[in-house]
Amino acid sequence: MTKRSVSLDDGVAASVEEAAKQDGVSFSAWLSTAAERQLRVRQGLRGVAAWEGETGSLSAEELAAGEALLARLRSGVSGVASRVRRR
Amino acid sequence: MSAASATRREGLAYGLGALHAAARGDRMMWALHRAALSNGIVPVTPAVTVAEGYRTEARSDRLGELLAGTEVEPFTDAAARRSGEIAARCDTSDLNSIAVVELAERRNCAVVAQRQTVLRTASALLGHELVLYAV
Numbered sequence: 001m002t003k004r005s006v007s008l009d010d011g012v013a014a015s016v017e018e019a020a021k022q023d024g025v026s027f028s029a030w031l032s033t034a035a036e037r038q039l040r041v042r043q044g045l046r047g048v049a050a051w052e053g054e055t056g057s058l059s060a061e062e063l064a065a066g067e068a069l070l071a072r073l074r075s076g077v078s079g080v081a082s083r084v085r086r087r
Numbered sequence: 088m089s090a091a092s093a094t095r096r097e098g099l100a101y102g103l104g105a106l107h108a109a110a111r112g113d114r115m116m117w118a119l120h121r122a123a124l125s126n127g128i129v130p131v132t133p134a135v136t137v138a139e140g141y142r143t144e145a146r147s148d149r150l151g152e153l154l155a156g157t158e159v160e161p162f163t164d165a166a167a168r169r170s171g172e173i174a175a176r177c178d179t180s181d182l183n184s185i186a187v188v189e190l191a192e193r194r195n196c197a198v199v200a201q202r203q204t205v206l207r208t209a210s211a212l213l214g215h216e217l218v219l220y221a222v
Binding site for chain 1: 094095096097099109112114115117118119120121122123124125126127128129149151152153154155156157158197199202216217218219220221
C-alpha cells in the first residue's frame, strides 16, 4: 500500500466523503476504487484502439449505433444483433 | 418487456458469446464495448467465462484487447456455490452461462451473450428479468 498526499477540490472531497459513507468504505478505499475504474476504462479504450488499428476505425454511424444499443440495454430493453454499414 | 415497465441496468455482463463476437471482429460488439467504456461503464465477466473463452477461441489476441477494458470477476466461494445450486435447479452442466446470469442478477447488469434457453431459465429462477443483447 502506497501513501500519497493529494489535493481535492472542496466540493469533490465532500462528495467522496458522502459516497464512501454510503458505500460503507473508507475515503481512501473509495478513491482507490474510482482510480482503478478509470485506469480500466483507459486500458479498455486502448484495447479498442488496438483492435481498430487492425480492422479499421469504427465509423460515426457504428459509434452512434453502439451508443444507442447501450442506452437501450441500460433502460432494460433486450436487443438482437444487427449490422451497421461500415463507412 | 416494454420499455415503460423495464428496470434500468447498471452495467453489462459479457457471456462467452460476447467474447467470441469480439474475437471474430463483430463491429457492433466493439461499438457497444467502446460506448460502455466511453460512458464510464466497465463491463464485467466471470473468470470461468474467460477460461472457456481461451479454451475455445483461437484469436486470443483479440480476447486480450476486449478484456483490457473488462473486469474479470473471480469465481468466489459464494458465487461458485450459488451457481452450482442454480445449475442443479436448471438441470444443466453449463456453469459458464449460469455464472453469467448469477453475476448479472447480483450486479444488475444487462447480458451480452448468445441466445440460450438456459439464460432465460436461470434468470427466471432468480426472479430476475433477463435483459439480453443476443450476439
